[in-house]
Amino acid sequence: MLLSTVLLQAAAGVGLSKVGAALGAGLAVIGAGLGIGKIGSSAMDAIARQPEATGKIQTNMILTSAFVEGCALFAIVACAFLIK
Known part of the structure; x- marks a missing residue:
């Protein structure tokens, strides 16, 4: 599922760095949520x-x-810098 999403974004002309930055920001948020919950x-x-x-x-x-x-x-800020 994730691989197909990445491939679709790459085919649509979105740079893989933007996709990677978005995934990194998402992982940071998920990790922080799990950590604060713990x-x-x-x-x-x-x-x-x-x-x-x-x-x-x-x-x-x-x-x-x-x-x-x-x-x-x-x-998240570091990932946002990768997008631009």
């Missing part, structure tokens, strides 16, 4: 085990999620 899941497990540490856990969860989202943003 962070949230682990934080909820930790809060369930130690409710008294909720503040520290939430702070670390938010910081880590922000770092993951920042890395994804850098990847």
Whole structure:
């Protein structure tokens, strides 16, 4: 399915670099979503085990999620530069 889409885009005159950049941006978003989901899941497990540490856990969860989202943003910007 993916190969046929790439071949159709190449036949239509779209440069393969644009297709690759779009795939890279998509993978960055999917990876960030999975990472942030894992962070949230682990934080909820930790809060369930130690409710008294909720503040520290939430702070670390938010910081880590922000770092993951920042890395994804850098990847998307890099892919956007490849398109132009």
